[in-house]
Amino acid sequence: MRFRCLILIWVLLQTSLCDQWPYHRYYGKKSRSGEFVPDFSRAIQSKGSQHRFIHWLHDVSETQDSGEVRRMFINNTIPRDATSLDEVFDHLKRPEPGNFRGNISHLVPPLIANLPSDEAEKLFGNLKYALDSMCIVDKSNWWYRTTDGSCNWMKKDEINEGRIGMAKARDYGDHHYADGISKLREGPNARAVSNAFFKRNRTIYYEHTPLLIGLIEFVMHDVTYSMDSPEETIEVEMPPDEDTFDKNTKFVVHRTKAVPGTGTSMTNPRENVNMATTWLDISSLYGSTSDVARAVRSYKDGKLLTQEVKAGNMSLATSYLPFNSWNVSMRTTPGLDPTTLFTGGDPRTNEDWLVLAVHTLLLREHNRLCDLLAKQHPEYVDMKNSEHTDEKLYQTVRLLMSAKYALVANSYQMAYWTDKMPWPRDDGFPLYRQMYGESFMEINPMNTYPWPLVTKGGKPMVVSAEMAIVYRFHEFIISQFPIKDAKNNTLWNQSVFDTGFNPQGFLNTGLESILRGMVGSHIPNFKSGVDESFRSAGKYRAGPFDVSTWSIVHEREQGLPTFNTYFREYNKQEPKVTVKVPSTFEEFTSNPEKVQKLKALYDRPDDVDLVVGVQLDETYFPGTTVPKSALIISLFSLFGMGNSDRFSIGFAITRCLLVDQPFDCHPSNALEELLWKPHPEPGLPNMRRLDDFWLNELDFPDHGTNLLWRLVTENTDISCLQQDPLFPADPKTNPVLCSLPTLPWWKIATTAAVSGFEIVETYIEDYHTALVTVMLALGLGMFLQMRSRFLQDKLNIPPVYSGLPLIGEALNFAKDPKGVLLKGFVEYGQTVSRCFGLKLASLVYFVVTRSSDLEWMEADNSKEEIFSLHKFLGVINFPLIVHKENFDSxxxxxxxxxxxxxxxxxxxxxxxxxxxxxxxxxxxxxxxxxxxxxxxxxxxxxxxxxxxxxxxxxxxxxxxxxxxxxxxxxxxxxxxxxxxxxxxxxxxxxxxxxxxxxxxxxxxxxxxxxxxxxxxxxxxxxxxxxxxxxxxxxxxxxxxxxxxxxxxxxxxxxxxxxxxxxxxxxxxxxxxxxxxxxxxxxxxxxxxxxxxxxxxxxxxxxxxxxxxxxxxxxxxxxxxGPVTGPARFILKDAQLPSSMPYKTSPQETEPEPEPEPEPAPTAKPQKLPQGQVATLSAYYTHRSPAVYGPDAAKWVPNRFLRSNPDIGSPRFISWGLKGPHxxxxxxxxxxxxxxxxxxxxxxxxxxxxxxxxxxxxxxxxxxxxxxxxxxxxxxxxxxxxxxxxxxxxxxxxxxxxxxxxxxxxxxxxxxxxxxxxxxxxxx
CATH class of the missing domain: 1.10.630.10 (Cytochrome P450)
Structure with a gap:
C-alpha cells in the first residue's frame, strides 16, 4: 500500500512539473482566501483534442464531395483510429516517381518588388480566372495580407473588393432614398420611434458576460467604419411624449460620409464609404492605412508598439497600448487632447473599456506569438538583417492572428446556439446547414477557395450597409459592470459610459481587474431594450445622444430598405429559413401596446424601419437565441465574410488536400507555409505534412472553443477562468479551469504533493485507517445533521427527514418510497406549504405539492433562474450514462x-x-x-x-x-x-x-x-x-x-x-x-x-x-407516475409562494378546488435552500381529489374523453412541466x-x-x-x-x-x- 502511495505522489509531481502547454489545465477550486487555484487532483486530459481533429479529418473526407481526399490514403480512407497526425500521413499511398514541380519556398526577404509573376500563376491556377497584375507583380501582395485589404480577391479588375475606402455593398443592390438619389428616406420622428420600441424593458433575461460586448464592438470596428460627414447634419427634435430631455433639445446626427462622385443622379445614387477593410484581418489593431500601420509597429522582432506599465495593483509592468504620441487620427471628445488617448488601428479604439480590453489582449497575443514563432522557426530570424526578421515575423504573425481571430469568431457565434442547434455545432458551419436545409454530408469545412456558397454575383461576400446598421446589438449594452480583485471581491461598480475616452482610468484600474469584472457578471439578452445611459445620454462627444435614434437616422440617410422591403428580397432567394413579411401591424408583435404605437407612428406596415422590425421580431433563428431577422443580416453575413477570405484558416488547412496533394504540396501564402511543414522524402521533394504544433496553437482541433480562455490566461495575470468566458461560470456546465501558475518549481511540487496525500487518504485500505475513516464519516454525518438543523432555523427551510448519518432516508426510501412519502403528507399535509424534505445521502429532496408552488416552478421552467433540470441530471449521473460530450452538447x-x-x-x-x-x-x-x-x-x-x-x-x-x-x-x-x-x-x-x-x-x-x-x-x-x-x-x-x-x-x-x-x-x-x-x-x-x-x-x-x-x-x-419527480436542482435560496403572506397566483386559470391556507401575517416564509433538489410528486398530484375529484385514485377511462390533459401543467406532470424541457x-x-x-x-x-x-x-x-x-x-x-x-x-x-x-x-x-x-x- 505504501509503495502504491509513493507511485501516486510521483505521478502527481510529474504532472505538476510538466511544461506549461495550453492544454495542461486543471479544474479550479477556491482557496481559503477566496481566490481560485488549480486543483492538481483534477487534471483535464488534452490528448482528446488531437484525436478529435483526426476524427474530423476522417469524417469530412467521407462526405460526398471529398472522394479524392480519402483516395490518397491506403484502403481509400483516412485512419480514424490513428493516434497522431504523423500516423495519418504514414497511411498515404506513395505515388510513382514523377515530374513534380520544383519546391517553392517562402519569400526571403519580403517586400521585394517585380518578382516573376509566373509563380503566382502556377499557385493560383485552380482559380480558373485571370489574376490582376497589380497583385502578382509583388509577391508580398499575395503571400501576406496587404494593409488596405486589396489583393485578397485577386481577380483581374476586381482587386478592390474588401478594400478600405470602397462603397459599402448593399445586400440586394437597391437604394431607397426619398428622391432616388441622396435625400434621406422619410419616416416618423426617430426619437419618438426610439421611445416607443427601444426603451429598456422591465424584465431582462441575462445570458452572457460583458466580454461578449467588447468582442462584438471589436468585430464591428474591424469590418466597418462609417466616417461622419463634417458638413452634413440631420436634426432630430424631441417628440411630444419626451420625458427625459427638455422639449427644446435637438439631436444633431452627422450624415455618413459619401463616396466622392456619387449621389449625382438616379443612375448614380449616393454610396457610403467604408473606411475599414471588410476582411476579418484585425485591422482594428493593425490599421487599414500605411500611416496607421507604421504608427502601431515597434519595428523590432515583428512586435507591435507597447508601453510597459505597472497598472492597477500589479507588482510588475505589463504591456498596454501606447499613448498617441504620433497624433494618429483617433475619435475623441471636444477639448480632449488626442495625444492622451491610446493609439490603435481604428479611430474608435478608446470608445470604452470593454473594447479596450479586447484590444489589449490581442496586442499582447501578437507579441507573444512573435516570440513563439521565432523560437519554433529559427530560420525566420536573419541575424544579419534585423529588418528582414522584423518584417517576416510581423507579417506571418498577422496571418496567425487573423486565423486565431476567425476561430474566436466561431466560438463567439456559438455563444448564441441553443441545444436545438443540430450537431456538429462547433465546426463553423451550422448556420449554413440550417439556412439551406443541408446536412453535415453536404455542408462542412472541406472546401476549396473560393467557396461558391459565400460568393454573391461571382464576388466575395463583404460587409453590407444593412449589416453595419443592424449588427450593433445595442440591447447588450449595460450601464455598469464590476471591477474585481483576484479574490473576486467587487472593488466598485464602473459606469460603462464613463469609461469612454478614458485611457488613464483604464491604466489606473488595470486590465486584470477589468477582465475579472467582464467575465464575472451578466449582460441583457435580446428583447431587453436599450439601457437608458446610452439611449438618453446627457452628453456624448459634444451633445445629447440616443444610440437608437442614431441607428434609425443612419438607416434612412443611407437609403436602406424598410423591414418588409428587405425581407421580400431575402425570401426571393428561397432559403429554407424564411422571414414573415407582415401585412398588418399586428403581425409585427404580439404586444398590443406596441401595435398601437406602430399604428400611431407609421402609415403602412411597409413603412416600418428595418431596425424597428428587427427589434420587434419575436421569432428566433432555429437553434439560436437570436431573432431570425437580426441573425440573417448580422451573423450570417459575418460567417460569409470569414469564408470569403483567401487567407481563411479553413482553406489553409485543406490546401494540400484539395488543391495539391501532401506529397506535392505548394503553399500559396505564409499561413499555409507555416501549417504544412516540409517533410521531403526520396523522390518527393515537395512532401509536406500538417504541423500539429501550430494546429494546437490555433486550437483548430477544438474549432477555437478554447481560444478565449487561452487569450486571457496566456496574456494576463489571470490563471483561473471559466471554460467559456462568454458565459458566466457554472460548476457543472461552465467550470472554472486553471493553467499552471508561474511559480517556482518547488511551490508547484509542494502543492501537488499535498493534493497527492489528499487522494492517497481516499484509497488507504489498512484496518486502522479504515477505523479512523468510519469515525470521521460518522462525525461528518453528525456535522451535516447539525448544519441541516442550523439552516432550518436560519433560512426557515421546510422540515426534513434526516434519517441516518451520511445516508439519510436512502435505505427507507429504497425499501418503501410510497410509505415514506405518505408519512410526510400525514405529518406535514396540513401545514401552510405542505412541503417537506427527504435527505437521500448527500442531497435533500423537497417535495412540492401546493398549486401556487407548482405554478411558480412552471413559470421558472423556461428561464431556469431558480431551478435547473440540467444540473439535476448532472447530479444523478446522466453525464456518465449518456457520455459527457453528449450531455454537454x-x-x-x-x-x-x-x-x-x-x-x-x-x-x-x-x-x-x-x-x-x-x-x-x-x-x-x-x-x-x-x-x-x-x-x-x-x-x-x-x-x-x-x-x-x-x-x-x-x-x-x-x-x-x-x-x-x-x-x-x-x-x-x-x-x-x-x-x-x-x-x-x-x-x-x-x-x-x-x-x-x-x-x-x-x-x-x-x-x-x-x-x-x-x-x-x-x-x-x-x-x-x-x-x-x-x-x-x-x-x-x-x-x-x-x-x-x-x-x-x-x-x-x-x-x-x-x-x-x-x-x-x-x-x-x-x-x-x-x-x-x-x-x-x-x-x-x-x-x-x-x-x-x-x-x-x-x-x-x-x-x-x-x-x-x-x-x-x-x-x-x-x-x-412515480413517487417523486419531475425534479429540479435548486440554484439559489428561494421563498415558497405558498408560505408567503398575501400570496397571489397570477397564472391560475380556475379556482383552487382545495383552498390553500393563508399563512399568518407574522409567519416567516419558508425557503428552499440552494444546492438541494425540489421535486414534484406525480403520484400525489395525479391522485389528489382536489385536482381530479373524489375518484382521483380510480382508473376512469373516459376522464379525458372530452378534454385533453393539460400536459406540462401542475395537473398533469408525467412528461415534465411546460417549457423547453x-x-x-x-x-x-x-x-x-x-x-x-x-x-x-x-x-x-x-x-x-x-x-x-x-x-x-x-x-x-x-x-x-x-x-x-x-x-x-x-x-x-x-x-x-x-x-x-x-x-x-x-x-x-x-x-x-x-x-x-x-x-x-x-x-x-x-x-x-x-x-x-x-x-x-x-x-
Whole structure:
C-alpha cells in the first residue's frame, strides 16, 4: 500500500512539473482566501483534442464531395483510429516517381518588388480566372495580407473588393432614398420611434458576460467604419411624449460620409464609404492605412508598439497600448487632447473599456506569438538583417492572428446556439446547414477557395450597409459592470459610459481587474431594450445622444430598405429559413401596446424601419437565441465574410488536400507555409505534412472553443477562468479551469504533493485507517445533521427527514418510497406549504405539492433562474450514462426534438411501429389459447423490440443479443442513477463500468449496420424501407461509433417513456371488463391512418375512432407516475409562494378546488435552500381529489374523453412541466402505446386470472414504477368463441370504422364516437 502511495505522489509531481502547454489545465477550486487555484487532483486530459481533429479529418473526407481526399490514403480512407497526425500521413499511398514541380519556398526577404509573376500563376491556377497584375507583380501582395485589404480577391479588375475606402455593398443592390438619389428616406420622428420600441424593458433575461460586448464592438470596428460627414447634419427634435430631455433639445446626427462622385443622379445614387477593410484581418489593431500601420509597429522582432506599465495593483509592468504620441487620427471628445488617448488601428479604439480590453489582449497575443514563432522557426530570424526578421515575423504573425481571430469568431457565434442547434455545432458551419436545409454530408469545412456558397454575383461576400446598421446589438449594452480583485471581491461598480475616452482610468484600474469584472457578471439578452445611459445620454462627444435614434437616422440617410422591403428580397432567394413579411401591424408583435404605437407612428406596415422590425421580431433563428431577422443580416453575413477570405484558416488547412496533394504540396501564402511543414522524402521533394504544433496553437482541433480562455490566461495575470468566458461560470456546465501558475518549481511540487496525500487518504485500505475513516464519516454525518438543523432555523427551510448519518432516508426510501412519502403528507399535509424534505445521502429532496408552488416552478421552467433540470441530471449521473460530450452538447435530446418533435416525421413512424408489433406478435406470442404466468415481462420484451425497430430497423430481429444489451443498459442506467446519491464524486466512475461495457457490446453489432445504412443513403432500397431514427441521425452524426452510442441512448429514452405507461394501459383495460368490451374488442377495427397523437388542442376530436383509446391511455399514464419527480436542482435560496403572506397566483386559470391556507401575517416564509433538489410528486398530484375529484385514485377511462390533459401543467406532470424541457419524445411514446395496444388487443383476447384494485396494481421503486404481474389467459381472436353481439355498435362488414360506427350524431351530422362509447361503458 505504501509503495502504491509513493507511485501516486510521483505521478502527481510529474504532472505538476510538466511544461506549461495550453492544454495542461486543471479544474479550479477556491482557496481559503477566496481566490481560485488549480486543483492538481483534477487534471483535464488534452490528448482528446488531437484525436478529435483526426476524427474530423476522417469524417469530412467521407462526405460526398471529398472522394479524392480519402483516395490518397491506403484502403481509400483516412485512419480514424490513428493516434497522431504523423500516423495519418504514414497511411498515404506513395505515388510513382514523377515530374513534380520544383519546391517553392517562402519569400526571403519580403517586400521585394517585380518578382516573376509566373509563380503566382502556377499557385493560383485552380482559380480558373485571370489574376490582376497589380497583385502578382509583388509577391508580398499575395503571400501576406496587404494593409488596405486589396489583393485578397485577386481577380483581374476586381482587386478592390474588401478594400478600405470602397462603397459599402448593399445586400440586394437597391437604394431607397426619398428622391432616388441622396435625400434621406422619410419616416416618423426617430426619437419618438426610439421611445416607443427601444426603451429598456422591465424584465431582462441575462445570458452572457460583458466580454461578449467588447468582442462584438471589436468585430464591428474591424469590418466597418462609417466616417461622419463634417458638413452634413440631420436634426432630430424631441417628440411630444419626451420625458427625459427638455422639449427644446435637438439631436444633431452627422450624415455618413459619401463616396466622392456619387449621389449625382438616379443612375448614380449616393454610396457610403467604408473606411475599414471588410476582411476579418484585425485591422482594428493593425490599421487599414500605411500611416496607421507604421504608427502601431515597434519595428523590432515583428512586435507591435507597447508601453510597459505597472497598472492597477500589479507588482510588475505589463504591456498596454501606447499613448498617441504620433497624433494618429483617433475619435475623441471636444477639448480632449488626442495625444492622451491610446493609439490603435481604428479611430474608435478608446470608445470604452470593454473594447479596450479586447484590444489589449490581442496586442499582447501578437507579441507573444512573435516570440513563439521565432523560437519554433529559427530560420525566420536573419541575424544579419534585423529588418528582414522584423518584417517576416510581423507579417506571418498577422496571418496567425487573423486565423486565431476567425476561430474566436466561431466560438463567439456559438455563444448564441441553443441545444436545438443540430450537431456538429462547433465546426463553423451550422448556420449554413440550417439556412439551406443541408446536412453535415453536404455542408462542412472541406472546401476549396473560393467557396461558391459565400460568393454573391461571382464576388466575395463583404460587409453590407444593412449589416453595419443592424449588427450593433445595442440591447447588450449595460450601464455598469464590476471591477474585481483576484479574490473576486467587487472593488466598485464602473459606469460603462464613463469609461469612454478614458485611457488613464483604464491604466489606473488595470486590465486584470477589468477582465475579472467582464467575465464575472451578466449582460441583457435580446428583447431587453436599450439601457437608458446610452439611449438618453446627457452628453456624448459634444451633445445629447440616443444610440437608437442614431441607428434609425443612419438607416434612412443611407437609403436602406424598410423591414418588409428587405425581407421580400431575402425570401426571393428561397432559403429554407424564411422571414414573415407582415401585412398588418399586428403581425409585427404580439404586444398590443406596441401595435398601437406602430399604428400611431407609421402609415403602412411597409413603412416600418428595418431596425424597428428587427427589434420587434419575436421569432428566433432555429437553434439560436437570436431573432431570425437580426441573425440573417448580422451573423450570417459575418460567417460569409470569414469564408470569403483567401487567407481563411479553413482553406489553409485543406490546401494540400484539395488543391495539391501532401506529397506535392505548394503553399500559396505564409499561413499555409507555416501549417504544412516540409517533410521531403526520396523522390518527393515537395512532401509536406500538417504541423500539429501550430494546429494546437490555433486550437483548430477544438474549432477555437478554447481560444478565449487561452487569450486571457496566456496574456494576463489571470490563471483561473471559466471554460467559456462568454458565459458566466457554472460548476457543472461552465467550470472554472486553471493553467499552471508561474511559480517556482518547488511551490508547484509542494502543492501537488499535498493534493497527492489528499487522494492517497481516499484509497488507504489498512484496518486502522479504515477505523479512523468510519469515525470521521460518522462525525461528518453528525456535522451535516447539525448544519441541516442550523439552516432550518436560519433560512426557515421546510422540515426534513434526516434519517441516518451520511445516508439519510436512502435505505427507507429504497425499501418503501410510497410509505415514506405518505408519512410526510400525514405529518406535514396540513401545514401552510405542505412541503417537506427527504435527505437521500448527500442531497435533500423537497417535495412540492401546493398549486401556487407548482405554478411558480412552471413559470421558472423556461428561464431556469431558480431551478435547473440540467444540473439535476448532472447530479444523478446522466453525464456518465449518456457520455459527457453528449450531455454537454445535448445532442441526444436535440435529435429527439429535431425528428420526434416534428409532426411530419412522427406520423411516418406509425407504419414502423405496426410492422414491428405484428412481427413480434408473430414470432413471440402463442398461436393457440395459452396461460401466461409472466405477462408483464412479455410486455417489456414487446416494448424493447418495437422501440429497437423504430430506432434501428428490421435488423433488430436478426440480432436478439442487441435487445438484451438494450435491456441491460436500461437496468444499469437505473443503477447508476441510484448510485449517484450513495458514492462520493471521485468514485462515480465505478457506476459507469457496466454502462461502458454495454456500449462496447452494442457497437460491435450496430457499427456494421450503420456502415451498411450509410451506403444505402439515397438509394431506392433505402426509400422503400420504413422510417427509423437511425436514418435521421446519420445525417447529423458522421462518427459511426458515436452514432452507435446514440442509438443505445435513444432506445433507453424510449424504454423509459414506455415501461410504466404501456403495460399500465394494457393491464388497466383487461382489468376492467367494461373497458375490454368497449376498447379491446374494437382495436381490430382501428385505422392507423386516423391516429393523431398531437396534444396541443384542448379537446379531442369526437369523430375520431381512436379518441376513446387515447383517453384511456392518458388515464393510465396519469396513474402510473412515480413517487417523486419531475425534479429540479435548486440554484439559489428561494421563498415558497405558498408560505408567503398575501400570496397571489397570477397564472391560475380556475379556482383552487382545495383552498390553500393563508399563512399568518407574522409567519416567516419558508425557503428552499440552494444546492438541494425540489421535486414534484406525480403520484400525489395525479391522485389528489382536489385536482381530479373524489375518484382521483380510480382508473376512469373516459376522464379525458372530452378534454385533453393539460400536459406540462401542475395537473398533469408525467412528461415534465411546460417549457423547453417538456419531454420531446412524448408524441412518439403516445404513438407507440396506441399502435402497440391496437396490434396486441386487436389480435388477442386477454383475460386475467384476478382483478386488482388500485392499491395492488403498482410496484413503486425509488426512481420508477412497475406494473404488478398477473397470470393471464391469452387467446387469438377468432378462437375464443366470444359472442360479438356484445358490441352491436360496430358493423364489422363496413369498410370504414367511421361509417360503421352507430354513434350519436352531432349538430354537424357527424357521429360523436366519444358519446357513444361513454354511454356503452357507463350507461
Amino acid at each position: 445535448n445532442l441526444h435530446v436535440n435529435i429527439v426534438r429535431e425528428y420526434l418533435g416534428n409532426r411530419r416525421v412522427v406520423s411516418k413512424f406509425g407504419t414502423t411501429i405496426m410492422d414491428a408489433s405484428n412481427r413480434f406478435i408473430d414470432n413471440s406470442l402463442p398461436h393457440t389459447r395459452t396461460d401466461l404466468s409472466q405477462f408483464v415481462p412479455v410486455l417489456m420484451k414487446y416494448i424493447t423490440t418495437v422501440v429497437g425497430a423504430c430506432m434501428v430497423g428490421d435488423e433488430i430481429f436478426d440480432h436478439p443479443n442487441l435487445l438484451k444489451i438494450f435491456d441491460q443498459f436500461n437496468d444499469h442506467a437505473i443503477e447508476a442513477m441510484g448510485l449517484s446519491s450513495l458514492l462520493p464524486s471521485r468514485l462515480q466512475i465505478l457506476a459507469g463500468v457496466k454502462i461502458n461495457a454495454d456500449y462496447r457490446k452494442a457497437r460491435k453489432i450496430l457499427i456494421p449496420i450503420i456502415q451498411k445504412r450509410r451506403g444505402q443513403i439515397g438509394t431506392a432500397e433505402s426509400a422503400a424501407k420504413n422510417i427509423t431514427l437511425l436514418d435521421q441521425l446519420l445525417k447529423d452524426v458522421p462518427d459511426n461509433e458515436r452514432a452507435a452510442d446514440l442509438v443505445v441512448i435513444l432506445v433507453w429514452g424510449g424504454l423509459t417513456n414506455l415501461q410504466a405507461t404501456f403495460p399500465s394501459l394494457i393491464m388497466d383495460i383487461i382489468n376492467d371488463p367494461n373497458a375490454t368490451r368497449a376498447l379491446a374488442d374494437t382495436c381490430s377495427l382501428l385505422d392507423p391512418a386516423r391516429l393523431s397523437v398531437f396534444d396541443e388542442l384542448p379537446r379531442p376530436d369526437p369523430t375520431n375512432p381512436w379518441t376513446p383509446l387515447r383517453a384511456a391511455m392518458f388515464e393510465s399514464i396519469r396513474l402510473s 417538456t419531454c420531446p419524445g412524448r408524441w412518439f411514446a403516445q404513438e407507440c402505446i396506441l399502435v402497440m395496444t391496437m396490434c396486441l388487443l386487436g389480435r388477442y383476447d386477454i383475460v386475467p386470472d384476478e382483478y386488482l384494485i388500485d392499491e395492488e396494481k403498482y410496484i413503486y421503486w425509488s426512481s420508477n414504477v412497475e406494473r404488478r404481474n398477473v397470470r393471464v389467459t391469452i387467446t387469438p381472436r377468432g378462437q375464443s368463441g366470444v359472442d360479438t353481439s356484445v358490441t352491436p355498435m360496430f358493423l364489422r362488414q363496413s369498410t370504414s370504422i367511421y361509417n360503421s360506427f352507430q354513434g350519436t350524431k352531432g349538430g354537424d351530422g357527424k357521429y360523436d364516437i366519444s358519446t357513444s362509447v361513454n354511454r356503452m361503458m357507463w350507461g
